[in-house]
Amino acid sequence: xxxxxxxSWQDAEKEILHRINSRLWKPGDNIPNEVELxxxxxxxxxxxxxxxxxxxxxxxxxRKRKAGTRVAPYPVRKATFSIPIIRREIEDRNQRFSYAxxxxxTKNIPxxxxxxxxxxxxxxxxxxxLYLADGKPYVFEDRWVNVDEVPEIxxxxxxHTNANEWLISNAPYTHGDFTFSAIKANDKxxxxxxSSLGDALFSLNRTTWNGQQAVTSVKLIYQLxxxxxxxx
Amino acid sequence: xxxxxxxSWQDAEKEILHRINSRLWKPGDNIPNEVELxxxxxxxxxxxxxxxxxxxxxxxxxRKRKAGTRVAPYPVRKATFSIPIIRREIEDRNQRFSYAxxxxxTKNIPxxxxxxxxxxxxxxxxxxxLYLADGKPYVFEDRWVNVDEVPEIxxxxxxHTNANEWLISNAPYTHGDFTFSAIKANDKxxxxxxSSLGDALFSLNRTTWNGQQAVTSVKLIYQLxxxxxxxx
DNA sequence: AAGTGGTCTAGACCACGTC
DNA sequence: ACGTGGTCTAGACCACTTT
Numbered sequence: 001x002x003x004x005x006x007x008s009w010q011d012a013e014k015e016i017l018h019r020i021n022s023r024l025w026k027p028g029d030n031i032p033n034e035v036e037l038x039x040x041x042x043x044x045x046x047x048x049x050x051x052x053x054x055x056x057x058x059x060x061x062x063r064k065r066k067a068g069t070r071v072a073p074y075p076v077r078k079a080t081f082s083i084p085i086i087r088r089e090i091e092d093r094n095q096r097f098s099y100a101x102x103x104x105x106t107k108n109i110p111x112x113x114x115x116x117x118x119x120x121x122x123x124x125x126x127x128x129x130l131y132l133a134d135g136k137p138y139v140f141e142d143r144w145v146n147v148d149e150v151p152e153i154x155x156x157x158x159x160h161t162n163a164n165e166w167l168i169s170n171a172p173y174t175h176g177d178f179t180f181s182a183i184k185a186n187d188k189x190x191x192x193x194x195s196s197l198g199d200a201l202f203s204l205n206r207t208t209w210n211g212q213q214a215v216t217s218v219k220l221i222y223q224l225x226x227x228x229x230x231x232x
Numbered sequence: 233x234x235x236x237x238x239x240s241w242q243d244a245e246k247e248i249l250h251r252i253n254s255r256l257w258k259p260g261d262n263i264p265n266e267v268e269l270x271x272x273x274x275x276x277x278x279x280x281x282x283x284x285x286x287x288x289x290x291x292x293x294x295r296k297r298k299a300g301t302r303v304a305p306y307p308v309r310k311a312t313f314s315i316p317i318i319r320r321e322i323e324d325r326n327q328r329f330s331y332a333x334x335x336x337x338t339k340n341i342p343x344x345x346x347x348x349x350x351x352x353x354x355x356x357x358x359x360x361x362l363y364l365a366d367g368k369p370y371v372f373e374d375r376w377v378n379v380d381e382v383p384e385i386x387x388x389x390x391x392h393t394n395a396n397e398w399l400i401s402n403a404p405y406t407h408g409d410f411t412f413s414a415i416k417a418n419d420k421x422x423x424x425x426x427s428s429l430g431d432a433l434f435s436l437n438r439t440t441w442n443g444q445q446a447v448t449s450v451k452l453i454y455q456l457x458x459x460x461x462x463x464x
Numbered sequence: 465a466a467g468t469g470g471t472c473t474a475g476a477c478c479a480c481g482t483c
Numbered sequence: 484a485c486g487t488g489g490t491c492t493a494g495a496c497c498a499c500t501t502t
Contacts (some may be wrong), residue, residue, distance in 0.1 A: 010269060017406070021404040021406060021442065023404070024283060027401050038365040051386065059314070063413070073401070074313045074317050074397070074400060074401065075400065076315065076316050076320075077314070077315045078312045078313070078314055078315070079312065079313060079315060079408075080249065080311065080313075081310070081311060081312075081313070082291070082308045082309070082310050083308065083309045083310070083311060084308050085306050085308075088306065088308075128326075137281035140242045143376045153386065160438075165306075168306060168307065169243040169259050169305070170254060172254075172255070173436060174249070174253060175463065175464055176463065176464055177461070177462075177463045178461065178462045178463065178464070179392065179459050179460070179461045180412060180434070180459060180460040181414075181458070181460070182413075182414030182432040182433055182434040182435075182458075182459075183414070183432050183436060184413070184430070197428050198416070199416065199432075200410070200414040200415050200416040200431075200432035200433065201414055201432065202413060202414040204416075208310070211253075225415035226413070226414075227411050227412060228411070228412040229406065229410065229412075230409075230410045231408065231409045231410065231412045232407055232408055232410070
């Protein structure tokens with residue numbers, strides 16, 4: 001019927017998405033298998049596979065060997081967001097970046113940090129710093145660094161080089177955990193951020209590992225009004 | 233040298249990641265091209281391509297035709313998070329899901345919602361509802377639905393069927409915008425959520441589109457203590 | 465002009481999950 | 484046992500970007 005010329009996997013992807021969105025294939029329905037679609041589209045099975053795989057990754061299709069491919073009945077859509085370095089985040093807003101170290105020393109790890117980093121050592125490097133946009137507090141960083149994993153950081157002058165940037169370039173990680181939350185500014189936070197006591201602030205906790213070893217665990221508290229945006 | 237047997241694209245991916253993480257290939261370095269790696273690994277170029285493409289999608293490699301592939305100097309890592317239906321989110325916590333419609337009627341669209349939905353019509357369906365976990369407020373939903381795009385929703389009894397679930401199954405969308413932020417509970421919000429005035433709450437604004445047409449725009453306000461978690 | 469990644473093809477075999 | 488997706492291969496051509 002419809003004389004659609006499928007010449008690339010993106011063409012196939014568009015056509016399949018169209019069939020899902022137009023509800024020709026409804027949530028829960030099984031769709032034709034790869035061989036049939038390839039025949040219908042007049043292309044190789046590999047091409048159809050690439051398109052189906054891409055859509056399945058976005059959560060709209062569910063694929064199982066033998067059972068086939070079906071339209072997700074309750075699609076759990078996936079969105080991606082980027083984790084830029086703070087300097088770039090600020091510069092992308094056309095603001096001037098600056099940085100101020102608050103304090104930095106090696107000390108005993110509090111139990112909550114120990115629990116989320118799961119490291120054996122008693123001590124770690126604790127860094128507190130402020131990142132500013134146009135001279136105004138943008139984000140407050142409260143960080144612990146596993147010096148067994150990244151000993152070179154002890155030779156870095158953290159008053160001049162910020163840990164966020166240095167670590168990204170010098171301490172690779174294989175995986176990480178991210179938690180976003182809303183927190184109420186306490187008196188210390190309010191003072192540092194120049195905001196009011198009780199303000200609702202956006203916060204990100206991130207712990208990264210290189211293989212089995214924790215690299216760093218950081219809590220970032222953003223200025224009032226910050227929001228995280230993404231699209232799909 | 234290293235007699236690594238590369239038999240799958242995942243093997244190639246692991247080997248390449250190892251070379252990046254061990255800093256054999258440093259940030260900013262160009263790495264060998266696909267043909268060379270295929271020869272070294274003793275596999276087809278397609279296999280190497282799949283591995284490199286996967287790593288580039290995660291942000292660790294940058295690829296350009298002719299220029300080649302290099303390790304990202306300041307990797308902008310990408311993380312994905314899932315957008316589950318609220319019922320499932322609650323049931324996955326082993327809590328009992330329930331739902332209460334607060335109000336629902338067709339009325340004039342406020343200017344801020346009109347701006348983010350970019351629709352022509354004067355009126356839209358406004359829904360306010362509460363989703364509960366074990367009988368306690370879990371998330372408050374304040375939603376506008378474009379009835380030109382999804383007229384069938386007018387026939388749905390929203391006292392029994394929640395809009396979140398109904399729309400996911402019945403109103404496909406091609407793309408969307410997501411904004412996460414922290415907000416301070418005002419008196420109305422505090423009353424509805426059973427939290428205290430001034431609490432810092434986590435909030436998500438989401439607008440979805442089907443092609444050119446806005447489908448729905450929703451503000452979700454989560455209970456105190458909620459956080460969004462993801463890992464990579 | 466030339467080098468690199470991007471993709472397509474046809475065929476093959478494998479792995480998983482259902483029957 | 485068998486049907487489906489998952490992947491590999493070798494070769495080919497194309498598209499983009501830099502030189």
